[in-house]
Amino acid sequence: MSLQLFHLHNETRESCPDFMGQNYRASFHTRSSAKGPRKKIYRAHLDGEGPRKGEHAVVKVFRNAPGTEVMCDAEIAKHVMARKLARKFNKMVPDASDKIKFTLPLKSTVERFGMGEYLFRHSRHLDKQEWVLIEENLLEDLEHKFEVFIKKNGERAGKDPTSLDAFVHFTYLESGQNFVMCGLQGIHVDKEGYKLTTPCMHSIHKLFGLTDKGPSGMRAIFAKHKCNNICWTWPKPSDHSVDEEDHLLFSEHDTDDGLSSGDELDTDRVDSSVKFDVHTPFSNSENEDSGIITNGQ
Ligand SMILES: Nc1ncnc2c1ncn2[C@@H]1O[C@H](COP(=O)(O)OP(=O)(O)O)[C@@H](O)[C@H]1O
Ligand SMILES: [Mg+2]
Ligand SMILES: [Zn+2]
Known part of the structure; x- marks a missing residue:
């Protein structure tokens, strides 16, 4: 693990492409902000050339052992499936507040460690090369509760x-x-x-x-x-x-x-208290009213 004195934050390499075909790096905190049983979540922002540069994000690190590409792919596959289903489902629900969108995580590896990686105690230090997920920070505006x-x-x-x-x-x-x-x-x-x-x-x-x-x-x-x-x-x-x-x-x-x-x-x-338009037929069109969270939404 190499320590970069002039960087506070950790950084990932360039990710796989997002839904617009753009790759991003993520710069992320060295202290986690939340955790579940399998993953720790670090506040981050996107770096790179695309339009989402500067966007708030989270980096998700697998907790128990360094993440692998296979683990990331399994997570991404579930989100891709969920987004397809949400697109279809949204055509049945007329009310905007009933519609459903899913994030699309990107995968990348850790490239560089910031000072904090050494300053704070961690249950497990990150490995260089370990695979992590990067996705939209849903709590970006602090108004909503996860x-x-x-x-x-x-x-x-x-x-x-x-x-x-x-x-x-x-x-x-x-x-x-x-x-x-x-x-x-x-x-x-x-x-x-x-x-x-x-x-x-x-x-x-x-x-x-x-x-x-x-x-x-x-x-x-x-x-x-x-x-x-x-x-x-x-x-x-x-x-x-x-x-x-x-x-x-x-x-x-x-x-x-x-x-x-x-x-x-x-x-x-x-x-019977949820009202749906059950007669709206499904359509195969993928472009309108998508279940995709895009930049700025
Ligand atoms: N995209 C996100 N934006 C903001 N907070 C998040 C996001 N995803 C997860 N979190 C927070 O991190 C916690 C753990 O994330 P999760 O993906 O559920 O991990 P696990 O697989 O361990 O359950 C969540 O309960 C939530 O508090
Ligand atoms: Mg969870
Ligand atoms: Zn049912």
Whole structure:
């Protein structure tokens, strides 16, 4: 690890291209600002030639061991899928505050360490070459609170139904019943909708990384999911039986918020208080009203 006396902050190399084909480096703090069970989050800003230069960002470092490119790719793949689904889903919800967007993390490696990397105590020093994720800082304006809206076990965190309940079910429908997305967290902005990051996915063939708990994870999500007026006719996993083991899936390895749940199963309740335009047909057009967070939004 080489110490750069004249740099306070750590820096990454040039990232993979973003949705506009532009690469950025991130300059990031040497002290983390938040952490989950798997990652630590560092405040950052983007450097480089593109239009997002100067934008507030966060660098996400894998906590337990240096991140690899494969780990980053698994995270990015989930976000790419989530953005596609959100684009389709948004066409069904007329109200802007119900619409959903997901961040698109970029991947890069750490290039240079700032002084703080040595000045502060760390549970694990960063490695040069370790892979990290870079994404929009959702708390940039300090007005909003980072919230878990749908927990990783599929349960809604708040009392009231939201469009996110239907989105969980929508991911199952749209994937041809091959996966379901949950763990929906981020911020809600009035008149703009949800800006989300780090979705969790459970799939028939466990294709989505270490947090993918497979068919039993999918069953457990639907045991907690409460249908509303848009999704109650959509298919659910045919085997509704959820045994104790399915619930244990979520408590064994994960320790972050949004996991515990003492609620009774209540799969058949229908919430009708969320209003959707159920007749809006899907369209394959990708360009309008996208589920993409772009610079300045
Ligand atoms: N894009 C973001 N902008 C601002 N804060 C974030 C962002 N992503 C995550 N965070 C904060 O960092 C915490 C951990 O991030 P997360 O990606 O959920 O890590 P983990 O995979 O360990 O759960 C979140 O609970 C939140 O407080
Ligand atoms: Mg988390
Ligand atoms: Zn439903």
